[in-house]
Amino acid sequence: MNIVQNNVHDYEEKAELLKALAHPVRLCIVDGLLQNECNVTKIRECLELPQSTVSQHLSILKSRGIIKGRRRGTEICYTVSNELVRELMKILTGKNVHIQGPEGKK
Amino acid sequence: MNIVQNNVHDYEEKAELLKALAHPVRLCIVDGLLQNECNVTKIRECLELPQSTVSQHLSILKSRGIIKGRRRGTEICYTVSNELVRELMKILTGKNVHIQGPEGKK
DNA sequence: CTTTAAAATCGTAATATACAAATATAAAAA
DNA sequence: TTTTTATATTTGTATATTACGATTTTAAAG
Numbered sequence: 619m620n621i622v623q624n625n626v627h628d629y630e631e632k633a634e635l636l637k638a639l640a641h642p643v644r645l646c647i648v649d650g651l652l653q654n655e656c657n658v659t660k661i662r663e664c665l666e667l668p669q670s671t672v673s674q675h676l677s678i679l680k681s682r683g684i685i686k687g688r689r690r691g692t693e694i695c696y697t698v699s700n701e702l703v704r705e706l707m708k709i710l711t712g713k714n715v716h717i718q719g720p721e722g723k724k
Numbered sequence: 725m726n727i728v729q730n731n732v733h734d735y736e737e738k739a740e741l742l743k744a745l746a747h748p749v750r751l752c753i754v755d756g757l758l759q760n761e762c763n764v765t766k767i768r769e770c771l772e773l774p775q776s777t778v779s780q781h782l783s784i785l786k787s788r789g790i791i792k793g794r795r796r797g798t799e800i801c802y803t804v805s806n807e808l809v810r811e812l813m814k815i816l817t818g819k820n821v822h823i824q825g826p827e828g829k830k
Numbered sequence: 831c832t833t834t835a836a837a838a839t840c841g842t843a844a845t846a847t848a849c850a851a852a853t854a855t856a857a858a859a860a
Numbered sequence: 861t862t863t864t865t866a867t868a869t870t871t872g873t874a875t876a877t878t879a880c881g882a883t884t885t886t887a888a889a890g
Contacts, residue, residue: 624752624755624756625752626748626749626752626771627748628752629748629749629751629752629755630748632748632751632816632817633745633746633747633748633750633751635816636742636745636746636751636816637743637746637747639739639742639746640739640742640743640745640746641739641743641877641878642732642733642735642736642738642739643732643735644739645735645738645739645742646730646731646732646734646735649730649735650730657836657837658836658837658838659835659836659837665732667879667880668879668880668881669836669837669838669880670837670838670839670840670879670880670881670882671878671879671880672837673837673838673839674838674839674878674879674880676837676838677838677839687837689886689887691836691887691888692834692835692836692837692886692887692888693835693836693837694836694837694838702815702816705815706812706815706816709808709811709812709815710738710741710742710808710812711738747847747848749848763866763867764866764867764868765865765866765867773849773850774849774850774851775850775866775867775868776849776850776851776852776867776868776869776870777848777849777850778867779867779868779869780848780849780850780868780869781848782867782868783868783869793867795856795857795867797857797858797865797866798856798857798858798864798865798866798867799857799865799866799867800866800867800868
């Protein structure tokens with residue numbers, strides 16, 4: 619009876635969130651921002667990518683509500699603003715985790 | 725303090741995993757399979773998509789090690805085979821993972 | 831006002847992805 | 861064997877994503 623009866627439509631929003639995270643540069647940025655908020659120039663220097671490329675990745679993350687930036691003079695300082703993403707990253711990167719259900723599968 | 729000093733390369737594998745999940749149909753399939761293993765025909769009927777389309781999505785999930793199928797006669801029965809993905813889905817869907825859950829969520 | 835620094839946006843070529851029809855394969859049934 | 865059922869793979873094509881230089885915007889400083 620209850621198979622994959624879920625409505626595909628219900629997953630569109632979540633798929634959008636994952637899609638925004640599903641790029642090595644963006645994952646790296648998010649993981650970095652989880653440890654320290656940071657402006658674009660620093661990110662650019664660390665990743666050794668053109669400014670416009672970094673800015674576009676930030677724009678994608680921002681448009682999905684994953685990060686937000688606040689202006690500080692001429693810089694813009696980014697931080698992770700999404701609690702769900704924080705949790706996902708914890709699981710994904712294995713940092714700070716407590717996984718492993720009661721019945722170990724090993 | 726330390727910035728985004730992480731190596732982008734380290735995130736490629738994880739990005740691949742997320743990319744495989746980052747599609748509404750595939751999310752729906754994975755979430756469905758977390759509750760019940762299922763063959764392709766059932767999935768196809770539930771999603772009302774052409775067989776080839778479903779098969780291609782399954783193929784992507786399989787190639788990333790997210791699901792695995794075992795043959796049962798002429799059918800192939802799929803299940804979620806990746807513990808990390810189970811954890812991610814728990815966070816993402818807000819469900820506390822339970823086998824069963826009778827037609828509750830209408 | 832003009833200049834400078836930081837960041838965003840635009841234009842576009844290269845690449846990747848999604849989809850469905852057609853075709854292929856594998857196992858069971860006849 | 862031949863046929864049938866279930867699933868996989870191939871193929872063509874439309875659409876989306878990505879990367880990056882060039883340009884533009886924004887805000888502070890002179």
